[in-house]
Every structure is written in C-alpha cells, then in structure tokens.
Amino acid sequence: MDSPHNTGDMMPVFYIGQHETTRSLPVSDQVLRQAQDCGYDMLTTPITTPHFHASVLSLLTSYNQNHVDGLSDVHQAMPIVPPLKPVDTPLTPSDTISQMIAVTSPWIDLASPDPLIAHLSRQVFNLEIAYAAFCGVMTVLVQGPRLHHGLLHSQGLSQYARAIKEALTLGSYLQLHLLMPMIDNPDSEDGEDLSNLARFARGEYVETHNGKEGRPTDQLGTWDAWNVVRSVCNYSTRLSVALNLPRRLPAIGVQSRWYSEPLRLLCLPASSFLVNARGSFVLSKPHQLFISRCMRLRNAPWILLTDIGPIPGINNPDLILPFSTGILSPGDAADAPSPRSSLSRSPTPAESAQLANQVSRKSKADPTPHLSYIRYLQRNQPPKSIIERFGGGFQDYLQSPLQPLTDNLESITYEVFEKDPVKYDWYERAIAQALRDWKTEGKSTSSTNGAVVIAVVGSGRGPLVTRAIQAGHDAGVQVEVYAVEKNPNAYVLLQRHNEEDWRGLVTIVKTDMRAWKGPLLPNGSHGRVDILVSELLGSFADNELSPECLDGVQHVLNQQHGISIPASYTAHLTPIAAPRLHADIIARFAADPNSFETPWVVMLHQIDYVSTQEPAPQPLTEVNGTRQNQPKVETPLLPDVQTAWSFMHPCSPSVLAQSNVRRGGSASGGGGGATGGDGANEHNTRFAKLSFRCNERGICHGLAGYFETVLYDGIGGKIELSTNPVTMERKSKDMISWFPIFFPLKVPFYAPENSELDVSMWRQTDDRKVWYEWLVESFVSMGGRRVRLGLSDLHSSKSNGCLM
Incomplete structure (x- = not known):
C-alpha cells in the first residue's frame, strides 16, 4: 500500500482508511470489499480479541490475589501469558491482509513504572507483533507511550523505547507506526478504558494524582517522547509516526515540528470534524492547510478516519454503495464557522439536538459524509507551485556535489x-x-x-x-x-x-x-x-570553486573598467532538524563511511528550523482615510539564516600578486600553506563563528547552507539572486537552479529551550582541493555564565573535497 511518489503535475493521491477503536466484527474479505465499495482504501483490524484481553486481566487478578506480602517481584514467579489460541485473534494469513493495518492492543502499558504491568504488557505486545508478522501483515499501528502515571512523568519511556526496538527485530519486514497525539495533555490519559492495564498499577510504584490541581499541557511533550523512541531505535526507516490531529491544532511551530518527522498516517477522529451551518461535516481551515502541506511530501501520509461510525451496509451483504466521489455542493463543502462562532467549540445540548437532526438528514443522502469530505479535499488541492512541479522527485533526495573542474558534465x-x-x-x-x-x-x-x-x-x-x-x-x-x-x-x-x-x-x-x-x-x-x-556558483556559492576559477581567469579582464557578473556572493547557514535525511545517511553509512562528512546537495523539504525569528510586522492599510492593522493571522516563523562569508570579483590585484609569489614554494612565498601546499590559494580560505538562539527545544541534524549573489550593482541598482529562504521570495522568486546544501552531523544535537548553538565553519584548501570543516557547540545560561552542554565531532569533507 505504498503511496506513489508525487511527481510532475500529478495531484496528491489520498489513501484513506477507516479505523474503529473497538471494532466488533472481524475484518473478513466481505467486510473489506464492502469498505472498498464505500470508497475506503484500507481498514484497521485488531490483532487480538476481547477474549484475549479478558484472559490477561484474569491472569493479573489471579496473580494479585496470590501475591505474597513482603516479597518483591524479583523474588516471585511473574505471570506468563499463554500462547495465542484461535479464539484470541481474528487474524489469519490471507491474500487481502496487505490491505489492512493491524492494531496492537491499546490497553497495555509498555511504559508502566509497575514491573508487573510492564512485564505483562511486553508479553502481550511481543505475542501480537510476532503473530502479525507470521500472518504477513506489513503495517502495524502501535499506541504511543503513556507519559503520565499519577505524578510521575515519562518514567517508563526508556522501557517503551526498548520494547519498540525489540519489536523491529521480531518482525523483520513490519512497518511500525506509533500513534502520537500532537501535544502532551495529561488529562487526556485520564479518560481511558477502565480495563486498561495502567489502571491496575500498584500504589507503591505510582505517585497518585489527587486531581485537585490541573497538570499543565506541554506543547512539545509528545514530540520529546517520540524523539527518545526513534533515537533508541537508531532512526529506523521502518518506524514512523501516526499523528492524531485534535479538534484544535496547536501553534504553527508545533505543526512544523511534526511535519519534519516521518509521518505515515494522519489520524482524524470524529471529534476533529466540525459541523457547518448546513449540517455537513467539515474541517477547519488550519486542518485543511496542514493536510494539504503534508500531502505534498515526497511520500505522502495515509489518512485514517477514526470512530466516525461503522461501515455502511456491513450487516447487509447485498447492499453495495456507490464509490465516494467527493463531489459536494458548495454549501456542503463550505468551511466551518469562524472561531468566534458557537459551532467552533463543543456545542451545547440544545445545539447538539438541532445539529443531530441536520446530520441525520445528511447521512441519509450520503452514508459516508466524512469520507466524502476528505475526497472533496483531494479533488480541490491547490495547484503546485513552479518549484514543486520542477522538484517533485528531488524532495529530500541526497545528491553528491558536482566536480565541474575534474568531471565533464552530461x-x-x-x-x-x-x-x-x-x-x-x-x-x-x-x-x-x-x-x-x-x-x-x-x-x-x-x-x-x-x-x-x-x-x-x-x-x-x-x-x-x-x-x-x-x-x-x-x-x-x-x-x-x-x-x-x-x-x-x-x-x-x-x-x-x-x-x-x-x-x-x-x-x-x-x-x-x-x-x-x-x-x-x-x-x-x-x-x-x-x-x-x-x-560557476554552487549550492553554498563557493562549493564548486567559483573563487578559484574566476581568480584564474581574471588576468584577461580589463584592468580599468572590467566587470564580473556575478560581482559578489555570500554563503549563509542555519541549523535544521532533518530526521528523514539523517535516516537516509545512516542507511548509506555502511557502504560509504564518509557519508556523514559529505556536504550533500538536496532540495530541503521535510525539515524544521531549529532557530527561528518573528516575521516583520505587517504594514498598516488605509480604509476610508483611517489606518488599520491587517487581520491577525498566525504566520510561520522565519528561520534565522546568518551570513558565513563572502567573495568579491574582480579580486584585489595585490592579493593575486601575493598568491603568484607563493605559488611554486619560493622563499619569498613563506613556509607554505597552513593545511598543505604552497599556500597560493590561501586567500580563498574562510572561517565563520555564528551563534543561533533556540527558543524552543528541538534537535539539530545538521546545517542548511544557502547563498545570495549580486550579479551586477550599477546605476539602476542591484540585480540579485538568492536561495536564502528569508530573501528568495523578494530577490529571485521561483528560481529552481540551485538546491540548498546540507552539512550533516554524525550525532544529532539536542537543543534545550532557550539554549544557543554555536556553529564553527571553515573553508579549507591545500592548493589541490577545497573542502569544508564544521563543528557545533551547545550552550545554556546559568547563573550569569554560559555553560557548554555538548560539542560535536569536527566534521571534514577533505576526503571528497572539490578538486582544483
């Protein structure tokens, strides 16, 4: 069920599934066909049955009744979950199993601080993973880690991460999707099923929450948990995120953080839908924008509609429904009411009764209204930009830099x-x-x-x-x-x-x-x-040896009036989170030990900026002679992109004269270059030390490099090109010639909230080649002092530098 790559002018393809958290019927071939007739592409299926759940609860109860007071768990035989029996699972190997997403039991707690609950949960989880793999399941949906146990927070996260890593070895071909909420809301875990094993954690292991004081919501808490799990699993390409979209999306910064992660499923529960004035189910404008953005990824996620009701006609095999076309009337498809409308919040009982009648009438005309609306969104995706049309197949695709002086291009x-x-x-x-x-x-x-x-x-x-x-x-x-x-x-x-x-x-x-x-x-x-x-410019301006080439040909330039186009160029840097790129480089590392010390040319797409700044305030507008502010709209933060160094052409004649003296190793040329050679090209070395503020906690996988160039600066002003995301729109909108450059880090760097990342970057040469070296340091301010938290390796691309 892999989604095709979105290339060319093709519109995004939506793969839509239906998920019931308490599915009552086994997903037979007939059920699957009925769902497909309704317009679904896939269904979820539980791996085990309520009978198995009841047997595990009985085992837990029996153990607790026979528990010997005063003896710790390590001195007693822990309960053993017996192997699965036919009555315990609805799954069996079949030709259609590849069209189903298997769901592990949501009632286990792999992160429990109670060793008994954790022990039982691991057994259940391993049994389900092993059996799903045996049946030929390819995709498994796993409940994300429970982060709160009374007053304890993230106590068992390491246990959960280890269990996921073990599951990846149990099923060599399984794709595991962790179901993660967008934000960490402790109160959301309190409403779970009473038969959840977490409810049976013993008091001596859990600090009970008295419920009098509300626990704060952490906007990046669940992302933090995900980061721990995927780091323990060494960025496995078989591990990805199933993101549960809430009724109200968090700030754009949080959305961007999740967008940069390996999203494989977007889960839309019934509670995420609003009801418009015509009684139709719709999504808010922020939801539409986020979905549209995700669907433009190189590997677009699937959409999973959750708890929106059973499959229509499932109890009547003779009832065949027409395929959901997504052709809606303008009224039905209209956006949800504005945030000020009463319908943007949870409706009152009176409103609910009124809306229920409207929805009931709608349902008679359309038995799958939620699905129809998503199909409508699919058919009405905005057209691709010029850059998207050109670079659809290049998104986040690593390419080695060109060697224009040594290779003849095709x-x-x-x-x-x-x-x-x-x-x-x-x-x-x-x-x-x-x-x-x-x-x-x-x-x-x-x-x-x-x-x-x-x-x-x-x-x-x-x-x-x-x-x-x-x-x-x-x-x-x-x-x-x-x-x-x-x-x-x-x-x-x-x-x-x-x-x-x-x-x-x-x-x-x-x-x-x-x-x-x-x-x-x-x-x-x-x-x-x-x-x-x-x-001759490259992705970092000077990485394809434009300075060396133009220095070498400058002797033919008119010394009095000569003009170089371009006249100057600057290299720019910013730290980024790029989990997908990091995982790709890990996969290459075995065959290419220099992969983490290669500056890669890549069309950066599924990334997040680690250091950001507020955009410039919107200008005032005049209405009837009165100056008014623009309507307040949440806009993405801009990356903090800083200048590393610059080059100008033509170069100073005195600099080139000194270079010629040093060439050949004469005594007047000094003792040679600092990194080897005669030092004739040492005037083209550069060094930059830049500091980036990280307002929100995050992780840095490397540095994104861009450039700006002044082609000509004359009487009529400057004519410039830019790949810098801050200035590109203004200087050279829709330019596609150059993709950015990516300087990876061997070990991702965690940046706490309100920390600073110091980046040291060198452009080095030994008269035979040019290469880059880079290093990242992390600091926090404590007691008026800057305290270093960490230091990366000194990375060097010398082994595959650009030959002169």
Missing part, C-alpha cells in the same frame, strides 16, 4: 539547470544593465572596433551566450562575444549553436578558463575582456 545535467525560469532572465537583465551603464559612462572598450567584449566562461551548452547576445540588442550596444568551455562534448554543441543559432557571431574557445590567454588579436597578441560572465 547534457542532461546542463538541461536541468537550463529549465530555470528565473536565473537566465536575471543574468540577461544584469548584462543589459551593465552594457547600458558602460554606454552611459562612456567607458573605453577592449576591442579595436569599439564593441564591448563579453566572455562567457564555463559556457556549458550556451544559454548565457544566447542571453549575452540578446542583452546587447536590448541595450543597443555592439558586443563581441566569446564562449570558453573545457568540456569537449559541450564544445561540439557550442559550435553547432554558433552555426545554426548565433550566425557565427560568437568565438568558441575550447580550454580551461584559467589557461585562456584572452581574445586573439589580428597581430597575434591577446586582448582583454570587458565583461566576464560565469555561472
């Missing part, structure tokens, strides 16, 4: 870059503006005929060459264009373009740009270039 690689709808337009604008300013300022050119000489270095398949020619036409300036490319295969294509598209206006040069001596003049000497255009 045509398909160039083609992917050229699909960008923004980058090349912005480059053309930058070149055209530079030409206009050149003309306005009356600068002299490097050509003999007064044309401005433009060289596109690293021209690939030639998109920037085309834009340079067009920019000359737009600016009304005569240009002389050179295309410099070392790739012999791309060189063939460039010549064809020159013959068929550029009408022989371009001079094609096959060479490494650093070895090019400049335009060849009629007298056999070499001239200079007025405007040097390149697209």
